[in-house]
Amino acid sequence: MPGRRGAGAGGGRRACGSGIRRFLEPCLLLLLHGGESHGYELLDNLGKFGFSETPADSSTIYRILRSLEEREFVSSRWAEGDSGPAIRVYTLSPEGDGYLQMWVRDLEETDRILHRFFSEYQDHMKQHHSGDAGPEEIRKE
Amino acid sequence: MPGRRGAGAGGGRRACGSGIRRFLEPCLLLLLHGGESHGYELLDNLGKFGFSETPADSSTIYRILRSLEEREFVSSRWAEGDSGPAIRVYTLSPEGDGYLQMWVRDLEETDRILHRFFSEYQDHMKQHHSGDAGPEEIRKE
DNA sequence: ATCATCTAGGTGCAGTATGCACATAGATGG
DNA sequence: CCATCTATGTGCATACTGCACCTAGATGAT
Numbered sequence: 001m002p003g004r005r006g007a008g009a010g011g012g013r014r015a016c017g018s019g020i021r022r023f024l025e026p027c028l029l030l031l032l033h034g035g036e037s038h039g040y041e042l043l044d045n046l047g048k049f050g051f052s053e054t055p056a057d058s059s060t061i062y063r064i065l066r067s068l069e070e071r072e073f074v075s076s077r078w079a080e081g082d083s084g085p086a087i088r089v090y091t092l093s094p095e096g097d098g099y100l101q102m103w104v105r106d107l108e109e110t111d112r113i114l115h116r117f118f119s120e121y122q123d124h125m126k127q128h129h130s131g132d133a134g135p136e137e138i139r140k141e
Numbered sequence: 142m143p144g145r146r147g148a149g150a151g152g153g154r155r156a157c158g159s160g161i162r163r164f165l166e167p168c169l170l171l172l173l174h175g176g177e178s179h180g181y182e183l184l185d186n187l188g189k190f191g192f193s194e195t196p197a198d199s200s201t202i203y204r205i206l207r208s209l210e211e212r213e214f215v216s217s218r219w220a221e222g223d224s225g226p227a228i229r230v231y232t233l234s235p236e237g238d239g240y241l242q243m244w245v246r247d248l249e250e251t252d253r254i255l256h257r258f259f260s261e262y263q264d265h266m267k268q269h270h271s272g273d274a275g276p277e278e279i280r281k282e
Numbered sequence: 283a284t285c286a287t288c289t290a291g292g293t294g295c296a297g298t299a300t301g302c303a304c305a306t307a308g309a310t311g312g
Numbered sequence: 313c314c315a316t317c318t319a320t321g322t323g324c325a326t327a328c329t330g331c332a333c334c335t336a337g338a339t340g341a342t
Contacts, residue, residue, distance in 0.1 A: 021162025021299085021328075023258070030262055033269075040290050050257050057330050062291060064328095084289035085337040104262060111255055114248060116191050117164075121171055121245060128174075162299075162328085181319050198301055203320060205299095225318035226308040 024056055025064050026103035029096060032074060038087040039065055065090055073099045165197055166205050167244035170237060173215060179228040180206055206231055214240045 027049050031042055039062050046056060065088075068074045073096030081087045092100075168190050172183055180203050187197060206229075209215045214237030222228045233241075 023255075024329095027258060030258070030265065034265060038290080039292095048257070048261060050254055058290090059292075059331085060329055066292095081290070081337085083338065085291075085335095087290065104259075107255060107258065111252070111259075113191050114164075114252055114255070116189070117168060117171070117248065118245075118252075120189060124171065124175060165300095179319080180321095199319085200302085200321075201300055207321095222308085222318070224309065226306095226320075228319065 022051065022056065023103075023107065024060060025068070026100060026107065028061070028064055028068070029073070029092065029100040029103065032090055032092040033097065033100060036089050036091045038079075038089050040087070042090075068096065071099075072096075163192070163197065164244075164248065165201060166209070167241060167248065169202070169205055169209070170214070170233065170241040170244065173231055173233040174238065174241060177230050177232045179220075179230050181228070183231075209237065212240075213237075 024046070027046055028042055031037060031045050031048075037045070039058070042065075043056070043058055043061050046061075065074065065076070069076055069090070072093060074090045074092055076088050076090045078086050079089045165187070168187055169183055172178060172186050172189075178186070180199070183206075184196070184199055184202050187202075206215065206217070210217055210231070213234060215231045215233055217229050217231045219227050220230045
């Protein structure tokens, strides 16, 4: 399997298939919180989070890791690979740990908003038994 | 308050302040499912979903509405404003209703992924009582 | 030795998303 | 006439992401 190419949802709003924008960054941070790792390995371990069928492009992973390093949330060093070329091993920094905490708080907020959406949706559907019919003509006041 | 300018997080990953990419589109669809409306009014009603402090830029709203119209998920017509300039009134189409259903299913999936993240996070923190200390040196195997 | 393949990291480009600044324009009141 | 509010919109810069493609070491088969 040379490089996980193929698959993928197509970028953005028109697809709706990628839902809300992917939150790969905090997932990578969390994985690195569990210990040093490198891009290719992280890519495999992302499966844990269950990105449905769409395991993210490797280029995205490598770019996020570089971006994290620029901001000093991780550091990297080159190491020998067990078999194959050298690997760039990333280590979470204390700042990166704090950044992960921020992300978690942020995602909890996102979760609240998401549930507010579901709640609004269900309230609305209760009143209109909808699902296939068009919207009714309802004035706001 | 001329036009809701100011405020707002910087765009994207580096901020973490906007969390996961905003899902304004389904919110607008849901609001339109409740009846016809126009951009400026929708902007106000977005508060319902509790986008923390960041009520979204008006330009984004107008652009999403146009994009929805291009894809025929909504239609629009010009109407007299109660007071002030003319308004462009948007109406959800049956296709738009179906699209909203797709979004809901997609967001439910996102919700599952989000909770898998929280679950991973909590499991991890249980073992490391962390929060302020850097990551420990743990090998994967 | 040469070649295919796997592992690993990376660049270039295009499409999409989004905030901010700013433009346009009708309505209203001083 | 001008300031202000309502309402819609454009231009620009930045950012995220997928896809195609590139580089390069290691390994095994021919």
